Structures are given as C-alpha cells and as structure tokens.
Amino acid sequence: MAERSAGYADAVAAVARAEGNLDLVSDELFRVARALEGADDLRMALSDRQIPAARRQQIVEDLLGGHACDTTTAMVSMIVAAGRSSDLAGIAQEAVEINARDRGRSVAEVRSAVALTDEQAERLAAALSAATGHRVDIKAIVDPSVMGGVVSTIGDEVIDGSVRHRLSQLRDTF
Amino acid sequence: MMRRLWAAVAVVVAAVALSASVANAAESVGSCILDEIAVAEFEGIEGQGFTAAKNLKTQAAAGDKHAEDLKEAFGDDLEGCIEAPNPIFPERTEIIWGGLAFVILLALMYWKLFPPVKNLMEQRTQRIQDAIDDADRQRAEAAEVKAGYEAELADAKAEAARIVDEAREQAATVRADLQARAEADIAEMRERAAADVEASKRQAIADLQSEVSDIALGAAEAVIGRSLEDPEMQRRLVDDYIARVGAGQG
Known part of the structure; x- marks a missing residue:
C-alpha cells in the first residue's frame, strides 16, 4: 500500500510541479487528509464503491470548490474516483515529503x-x-x-x- | 489237556469195575444160602430144594410142630453160611485183588493221570507265578508312575511356590511403585498448590496494585484534565516542549 501511495504521490507532485504550485497543493492536500481523519461519515461516503464515482467526485468538488486550488481539487477528485480515498492521508504525507525534498x-x-x-x-x-x-x-x-x-x-x-x-x-x- | 484228563478218568472207572467183578467171583453169603436151599431135604416134607423149603414154610405156618422144628433147624443151618468178617483184616483174596487193582490203578494214574495233572499244576503254578510276576511288574510300574507323579507333584508345588513368590515380589514392587508415585504426586500437588497460592497471592497483589494505580492515575488524569483546560497551561506545555527540543533533550 505504501508503494501505491508513493505512486499516487509522485503523480500528484508531477502535476503540481507542472502547474508550478507543488508547495500549495501539497499543503492543501495535507489539510484535506487531516480534515477527513476527523470526519468518519465523509470518509466512509468517499470510500463507498456502491456510490457512483461521479457522485463522489461531485461531493469533493462541492466541498473543496472555492476553498482549495483547482489542482488540489482535481487531484483529490481523481484519487476519490479511483477508489483510493482511504489512502489519501498517506498520499498527502508522501506529497508533502516530496515537496520538502524538492526544497531541501x-x-x-x-x-x-x-x-x-x-x-x-x-x-x-x-x-x-x-x-x-x-x-x-x-x-x-x-x-x-x-x-x-x-x-x-x-x-x-x-x-x-x-x-x-x-x-x-x-x-x-x- | 482235556483229552488226557478224560482218559485218566476212564482208566479209574475201568479199574473200579474190574475190582468189583473180581470181588464178586468169591463165594458170597447169598450163594451159600442158595446152595443150602437147593440141596435141602426134610424128613416128612415133600419135595427137595426150594420146593421142600416152600412146603416146610407152609406147614409151619399151618401150625405143624414138626415142620416148625425143621424150619428152626434149617434156619440154624443157614446161619452157618453167615460168617462174621474180621474187623481188622479183609479177606486175603480181597487184599490181593484190591492191592493189584490199586497197583494197576496207581500205575495207570502214574502213567496217564499224573502227567496231565502235573502239567496242569505246573501250568497253573506258572500261570500263578506269571500273574504274581505281572502283578509285581505292574506294582513296580505303578510305583514308578507314582514316583513320577510324586516328582511332578513336587515340581508343581515348587513351581507354584515360585510363582507365588514371584507374585508376592511383583506385588511388593507394584505396591512400592504405587506408593512412590503417590508420594511423588502428593509432593507435586503440594508444590503446585503452593505455587498456585503464591501465584494467586502475586495476582492479588498485582490486581491490587493495578487497581491502586488505576485509582491514582484516574485521580491524576482528573487533576491534569482540569488543569489542561487552562489555555495558559497548554501554552506552557508547548513552550516547554519547544525548549526541550531546542536544547536537544527531546
């Protein structure tokens, strides 16, 4: 699971670098992950595969819209649509560490x-x-x-x- | 065997018959009386011999005195035929014929009768001796068998005694083993009971300590929880942490 989280984190970091906002995206991703830790109902809803992916992505966009950058929203939406919302905390931690390594x-x-x-x-x-x-x-x-x-x-x-x-x-x- | 016996018996019978006929050859009292009657003549009585005697008897019965006298005299004459025998010695001819017959009979018996009788006796003796020998042999065999039985009985008794001794030894061994095992079990049970008591005591002490510590920690947490509600206390805790990390004491 750690390797999978690292892969997703690399992908997120690559997109954020391309957008030139890795520092912001990693920080917002970290905050979203922390917020999900304290919201069991939301975490379970985003992890429920019985709910269509489009619906789960819509939830993410409704929650983050206006509160996070588009890249962060798109990355979280992608992770939730892939059914990896339970790995979001690990992915965010890896993304933060990648950003820190980039900055020494x-x-x-x-x-x-x-x-x-x-x-x-x-x-x-x-x-x-x-x-x-x-x-x-x-x-x-x-x-x-x-x-x-x-x-x-x-x-x-x-x-x-x-x-x-x-x-x-x-x-x-x- | 039987044929010889029957021959001996026939010889004896013939000898007896022969001696009887020889004895009859001598003049007997009857022939003397017959001779006297045959020649008798009585004066005044008709006839001779038996006729005269018959007429004499008839006249005497009729009461003729003369005839009665003649009859009495004739009776006396007839008594002369009867001579009293010697009470000790028999007649000489009888001795001769009897001795001869005895000798012949003895010879015949010695010739024909004694051998088979002797053989018979010898055979019977031999048969008795064989029976005795057989009885002795059987008695010896019986004694030998008895000795064998007695020896076997003695062996059986010895074997039985040995088995009983072994059984007693085994019983003693088993009893000793059981006793030792029981003692070991008792000792183990005692040790186990002592260990259980000790463990129970330790557990009770540990439970008591745990309970005491829970009470103490609960009290401490309650006190700390109340103090942590103070924002100043939270700030001081964070500042202390930062100071320790900065001083390398984290």
Whole structure:
C-alpha cells in the first residue's frame, strides 16, 4: 500500500510541479487528509464503491470548490474516483515529503491538543531544525487525544512530549 | 489237556469195575444160602430144594410142630453160611485183588493221570507265578508312575511356590511403585498448590496494585484534565516542549 501511495504521490507532485504550485497543493492536500481523519461519515461516503464515482467526485468538488486550488481539487477528485480515498492521508504525507525534498527540507508532522500560534510554530520549526541538523517544515495537526504538549514525527523519528505519553509512562511504571 | 484228563478218568472207572467183578467171583453169603436151599431135604416134607423149603414154610405156618422144628433147624443151618468178617483184616483174596487193582490203578494214574495233572499244576503254578510276576511288574510300574507323579507333584508345588513368590515380589514392587508415585504426586500437588497460592497471592497483589494505580492515575488524569483546560497551561506545555527540543533533550 505504501508503494501505491508513493505512486499516487509522485503523480500528484508531477502535476503540481507542472502547474508550478507543488508547495500549495501539497499543503492543501495535507489539510484535506487531516480534515477527513476527523470526519468518519465523509470518509466512509468517499470510500463507498456502491456510490457512483461521479457522485463522489461531485461531493469533493462541492466541498473543496472555492476553498482549495483547482489542482488540489482535481487531484483529490481523481484519487476519490479511483477508489483510493482511504489512502489519501498517506498520499498527502508522501506529497508533502516530496515537496520538502524538492526544497531541501524535511517535514515534521506536529500534533498538539490546541492549535499552535505562529510564533510557537516558528520556534518549534527552528528547534526541530537545530535538533535534526537540517531545515524542517512543520505540518501542524490539532489532535485532542494528545491532551497537552506536542508530538513531532520526522520520518521514522518521533519526539513525544505529550501529556498522553507521560501518563502512559506513568501507567507503565505502576 | 482235556483229552488226557478224560482218559485218566476212564482208566479209574475201568479199574473200579474190574475190582468189583473180581470181588464178586468169591463165594458170597447169598450163594451159600442158595446152595443150602437147593440141596435141602426134610424128613416128612415133600419135595427137595426150594420146593421142600416152600412146603416146610407152609406147614409151619399151618401150625405143624414138626415142620416148625425143621424150619428152626434149617434156619440154624443157614446161619452157618453167615460168617462174621474180621474187623481188622479183609479177606486175603480181597487184599490181593484190591492191592493189584490199586497197583494197576496207581500205575495207570502214574502213567496217564499224573502227567496231565502235573502239567496242569505246573501250568497253573506258572500261570500263578506269571500273574504274581505281572502283578509285581505292574506294582513296580505303578510305583514308578507314582514316583513320577510324586516328582511332578513336587515340581508343581515348587513351581507354584515360585510363582507365588514371584507374585508376592511383583506385588511388593507394584505396591512400592504405587506408593512412590503417590508420594511423588502428593509432593507435586503440594508444590503446585503452593505455587498456585503464591501465584494467586502475586495476582492479588498485582490486581491490587493495578487497581491502586488505576485509582491514582484516574485521580491524576482528573487533576491534569482540569488543569489542561487552562489555555495558559497548554501554552506552557508547548513552550516547554519547544525548549526541550531546542536544547536537544527531546
């Protein structure tokens, strides 16, 4: 499935490069994927093969129209029509990483219980860049399950400073 | 055999008949009386011999005294024919003929009768001896068979005793094995029971600890949850995280 997601991500990146907006498309795709994670009904509707593809594409266009660029809308519509909406999160993650590689950067997925302020996001990006030794772009996600603090994932590396993690450690200690 | 016996019997019968005829050749009392009657003549009585005797008897019966006297005298004469025999020695001729007959009879018996009788006796003796020998042989065989039976009986008794001893030994071995196994089982059960008790104790302690930790964690989470509702607390947590990552302590 990872190879399939990488293939779709390469295709998305190729189209976005051709359109000259890979940075925007990858960011919007990432946000759409995060939004779908929190909308179970919508994710199930887009994954339901009993619903005609044209109908599912229409849903995507209705939701993203005016809120995302045409390239992003077309790419999401294509993925949903292909019946790969369940892979959308992986495809978006791969597209973000492709964009970061193109810019000589890494991507850090940052999860927090509350939204980071811009100032906090900048300081966190700087801190992660210092910790990893290369420039890092952060993709912030609000995840209430974190409870408090931040969880940063850069590739295979996870820096977990969440309250959830500390409570889990405390539970393991008992 | 039987033919010889019958011949001997015939010889004996012939000898007896022969001796009887010889004995009859001597003058008997009857012939003497007959001779006296045959020649009798009585004075005054008609006839001679038997006729005279008959007439004498008739006249005497009629009461003739003379005839009665003559009859009495004639009776006395007839008694003369009767001579009393010697109570010890028989007549000489009788001795001679009897001895001769005895000798002949003895010779005949010795010649014809004794051999078959002797053979018969010998055969009977031999038959009895054979029977005795056969009985002895059978008794010896019986004794031998008895000895064999006794030996077999002794062997059987010894075998039975050996089997009983083996059975007792096996029973003792089985009993010892069962006892050892039972003791081992009991020891294992005791160890298992002790282990179960220990495991139950550990599980109870672990459950208690888990329950205590759940209560403590629940309380901590409740406290933390309330404090996390404070935006300032959330900001401080994020800032602390950024500071640790920046300091390389993530």
